[in-house]
Amino acid sequence: MSLENVQEDLEAERSPADVVCYAGGVQKQSANAAAFKFGGSSLLGADCMLHAAGLVRAATRESRVTVVVSAMKGVTDHLLSIAHALAQGKLAYARREAELVLDLHLSVLGDLQLDEDDDVRVRRELQLLGCDLLHEVRVHDRVAATAELFDRLASFGERFSARLFAAALEKLGISAVPVTSSEFVLTCDTFRDAQPHLEQTKERGRAILLPLLQEGIVPVVTGFIGATPDGRITTLGRNSSDFSGAIIAHVVDADELVIWTDVDGIYTANPKESVEARLLHELSYDEAHALAANGAKVLHAKVLPLAAETEMVVWVRNTFNPLARGTRIGSPRLPGASKGASQAPVQHFVESSQRGGVA
Numbered sequence: 001m002s003l004e005n006v007q008e009d010l011e012a013e014r015s016p017a018d019v020v021c022y023a024g025g026v027q028k029q030s031a032n033a034a035a036f037k038f039g040g041s042s043l044l045g046a047d048c049m050l051h052a053a054g055l056v057r058a059a060t061r062e063s064r065v066t067v068v069v070s071a072m073k074g075v076t077d078h079l080l081s082i083a084h085a086l087a088q089g090k091l092a093y094a095r096r097e098a099e100l101v102l103d104l105h106l107s108v109l110g111d112l113q114l115d116e117d118d119d120v121r122v123r124r125e126l127q128l129l130g131c132d133l134l135h136e137v138r139v140h141d142r143v144a145a146t147a148e149l150f151d152r153l154a155s156f157g158e159r160f161s162a163r164l165f166a167a168a169l170e171k172l173g174i175s176a177v178p179v180t181s182s183e184f185v186l187t188c189d190t191f192r193d194a195q196p197h198l199e200q201t202k203e204r205g206r207a208i209l210l211p212l213l214q215e216g217i218v219p220v221v222t223g224f225i226g227a228t229p230d231g232r233i234t235t236l237g238r239n240s241s242d243f244s245g246a247i248i249a250h251v252v253d254a255d256e257l258v259i260w261t262d263v264d265g266i267y268t269a270n271p272k273e274s275v276e277a278r279l280l281h282e283l284s285y286d287e288a289h290a291l292a293a294n295g296a297k298v299l300h301a302k303v304l305p306l307a308a309e310t311e312m313v314v315w316v317r318n319t320f321n322p323l324a325r326g327t328r329i330g331s332p333r334l335p336g337a338s339k340g341a342s343q344a345p346v347q348h349f350v351e352s353s354q355r356g357g358v359a
């Protein structure tokens with residue numbers, strides 16, 4: 001484990017061979033692939049979404065980026081409380097709360113201030129999702145609180161946020177499409193804690209994601225959710241969007257997974273609770289796993305075995321402080337080796353912020 005006193009070097013090193021410039025040098029295509037996962041705290045409202053989208057835009061100059069999103073902070077809890085209300089027969093309350101969830105996302109859309117055509121299009125998408133949500137609430141008389149119902153309702157948070165995040169990217173001039181991960185993340189039917197079938201997920205996911213990446217489109221994939229072979233929505237467990245990030249990074253053969261969150265990286269203890277907590281700069285997969293398994297909520301423990309197996313470098317970085325280097329998890333770096341794509345956003349983000357290009 002290496003602690004905070006490591007010299008921070010924000011210069012991104014990159015191999016010229018990784019970047020192919022087209023005529024005029026405007027459009028770049030890279031062999032690098034990165035997956036960026038944004039947690040709920042990074043997505044809370046239009047300003048946060050545009051800021052996070054700015055980080056993605058900067059990274060697309062160096063890498064093919066696939067985005068994985070959580071629900072906006074608090075939304076999954078809200079949806080689960082609706083499931084509880086349904087189970088208790090509180091239908092009017094459940095319906096009101098479901099309408100509030102839709103209104104929340106519509107108000108973020110309003111705050112994004114898209115062009116009129118885009119606003120109309122995305123509003124329609126959100127309203128269609130809202131109809132599905134309200135339908136879930138309407139069709140049930142008093143229902144058994146099945147785990148399947150909980151997962152179906154909980155899935156709406158990521159489905160809403162993926163649409164909004166794709167819209168935020170489009171606003172910044174980046175082609176993006178929302179992708180619902182239940183289209184390809186195949187799981188068992190242990191609702192609320194479903195296990196993915198990795199090989200089938202990889203095959204199905206590549207068929208959906210690679211053509212988008214080849215077209216220069218950023219897929220914005222829902223974290224947290226999958227589906228059984230017969231198409232019933234599952235979730236991978238609470239806080240599992242990090243795990244989805246690792247799964248989707250594996251699907252697209254990403255060199256790096258960046259977990260963007262609201263602290264500067266992984267600390268020796270929760271930095272919001274302990275003034276003694278110290279930032280850890282470098283961790284092995286085993287060290288990170290031990291911290292995550294002992295309750296460091298900043299990173300879901302299931303990320304680490306998959307990352308270790310595929311030798312994927314995982315970074316934990318602060319969306320709100322992109323100049324901070326973050327925590328790197330991986331095999332020890334050889335002297336002189338490239339830092340990879342994850343540092344590139346810092347450089348470009350700073351450049352474009354200075355030009356006023358990032359919201």
Ligand code: ADP
Pocket residue numbers: 038039040041042070073239260261262263265266267268269270271272291295296297298299
């Ligand atoms: P996100 O919304 O980005 O998924 P989470 O709330 O799941 O964020 O995780 C980030 C939070 O994890 C931090 O705000 C921090 O309070 C908490 N945390 C707990 N233990 C640690 C730790 N050892 N290092 C860093 N953060 C930690």
Ligand code: ASP
Pocket residue numbers: 039040070071076077157223224237238239240241242
């Ligand atoms: N939205 C889900 C949850 O709150 C997954 C996640 O955020 O990681 O549990």
Ligand code: MG
Pocket residue numbers: 039239242297298299
């Ligand atoms: Mg989290």
